[in-house]
Amino acid sequence: MPQIFTTSFRRYRPEMGTAVVTSLGLPKWLPEAQSWPRCWVITPTPTLFHLADDDEFARLYVERLDRFGAQKISRALQRIAVEHQAGKLVLLCHESDWDSCHRKLFAAWLMEATGELCREM
16 A cells, blocks of 8 residues: 555645545646546545535545445555556645545544554645
8 A cells, every 4th residue: 555645736746746636626727637646435525515514524424435445445546556656645635724624534534444544744
């Protein structure tokens, strides 16, 4: 399994590792994002993004991760790492505040499900 990190599109720099999109939309100011790999099993659905209740979002997002399971998600990340010859993957989205983002929820879920550490850069 490659090392997994997270950050926002605005903070990302190529030297951090291979970019992996985990958002529905791409940043308009980063045309190169069109060619970055996407990991849909980590990306919240449009329905989740439209929830007003943060606790409900968190509960349903973690349920979604549980349904896919650690093996499937790990395989998806490993496949991206192999295809891009990457030792480090950086999961990206638009949210600048990690504390209110699905990236933090994913990091906690990954640690609990696999023991793998996923840190914010």
